[in-house]
Amino acid sequence: MHLLEPRAQSSRKMRWLAPVYAILLTLITGALLFTALHKNPFHALYMFFIAPLTTSYGWSELLVKASPQILIAQGLAVGFRARVYNIGAEGQLIMGAIFGGGVAIMTDGSTSHWILPMMVIAGAVGGALWGALAAWLKTQFNAEETLTTLMLTYIATLLMAYMVNGPWRDPSGQNFPQSIMFSDTATFPILLEGSRVNVSVFITLAVVVVFWVFISKSFLAYQIEVSGQAPAAARYAGFSQKKSIWLGLCLSGLTAGLAGVGEVAGPVGQLNLNISPGYGFSAIIVAWLGRLHPVGMVLAGFLMALIYLGGEAAQVSLQLPSAMTGLFQGMLLIFLLAADAFINNRFRRRKRAARFA
């Protein structure tokens, strides 16, 4: 039963190899799955992971899908470093979309250049508030953030449903639950002609740089990390766990809110019930896979975007449901967690004495 024993020293090599093993295991299991579905596994894996990247449109879509996940993961990583497990980034994304999109709806018709910046700020505030709510419940009432952030996600989803069915429903939208389409003033300019890549990728880029500096240079980031790993030591050094709970949840809410605005003022262009295919959840995998490192998470974000892209391709070219995406994401995370066990442990060596006992 007991497969592992602790290593004398944790393996640095394994820390970076684990994602590679996890990806390989996911591919192998994926191949087996395709075989079981009577698809040629090599052809299927090619269609899933490589064919989408043979066109320039594919690459632009990769960027469109990677950007929000990378953005959210950066914020989540701050919390994860402090062992604050915000798993409700999806809800914070939706609140960001409601706040940011609200600005667009209420200022519709205006051509002011201030509208887009106002939307971005409103979205960041909306997401951060939703995160702050969980932080308040945790610090004030000790309510577990894993559960509260998730419940707040369902509440945010229903709030969105209420808004697009009620006060913000497009009067000429044939009763579909959606808002008006945002005007050009309220959408990010397209960066590459013929694609959906827009200016919001610069927000992601800026956030990555800021967090990289923050994590590698700032004392605050160090304190957050200590408070996660040794709360008692952190308290002794005058840094309370409460601060890192507030910071972790507000910052991850903020980046998720930014991602929400990025979607509604970008590829989606309105408020509706399908603004995110679950970026808030897949960003958790991005954070883990990227080892909570700003650059690692960029790479992981592109991989996760490729899985989304592959899921769409599987639907078209393999006649498989796009839910393949969730399957691959779940497998990847499980294999990663399993491989991570070998950072601090190794396979138990059979003890001679035990055999004769």
Added chain:
Amino acid sequence: MSIAQILPVLAASMGAATPLLLAGLGELVAERSGVINLGVEGMMLIGAIAGFACAVDSGLGAWAGLGAGAVAGAIASLFFAIPALSLSANQSACGLALTIFGVGLSAFIGQNYVSYSLPGMQPWPVPGLASIPWIGPVLFNQAPVVYVALALFAVTWWILARTRVGLVLRAVGESPDSAHAIGYPVLLIRYGAVMFGGAMAGLGGAYLSTVYTPLWVQNMTAGRGWIAIALVVFASWKPGRLLIGAFLFGGVTILQFHAQTLGITVPIQLLAALPYLATVVVLVVISRDKRLVQLNLPASLGKPFLPN
């Protein structure tokens, strides 16, 4: 508001409480053994689609579906248990991965079952008892599986509180090192508890898809798995309180459907948010007393066990 209006609401609450009771009870047993599995939502969904698919394809009806759901849930729990128990991986993250996987897998399989529906299960009035005024129609005129759920609850409670098996399980959750030292197979017991949790979650999911609303809708558990986890905290790891909690939440869930007859005029989406809102409120009320939580919390909850 008259008794005649309230009785159907109470009776419906029993049905709505059943999946929460089943999944919550399974999670409670797992947590009592020291393992927190956040994959309940995923296991419920896998149970829901497995149960639905079995009931449709085999033609054997809801009972076969319920059995298939329980088996599927138990198998799905291994997806959590192998990394979390044998490899000592982070339990919260493994559970989350199982949920992501379960959402994907159930949608993947369910794609072929979207337009099907099942006959469901007729209520079975318990002879004699069903005619008791007020209580009869509420408690004793339910689908048979509701009685099964209550029986499972009673048996689990009895085993946990009164038998040697329960004692060992609780010992493993409180102090795995001591249990290991006395010679109990800690991991094996935890595997058993987690798989029981999976079977109960799968059963709860299959109840939703074959009895409660006998059709398949993507993500049809709608957060009930997470609410079940919250209920375990609400119950402070005690089965009796879990039963009360499940009925309270069942009632809140039902309220939205009967709001109009009860004269409440609030937008439907905001009513639908009630169960989630109630979960947050309940978590806050229960968790604020840190001492109470600490007192009942299984001491090794969430900590991997790796004997030296």
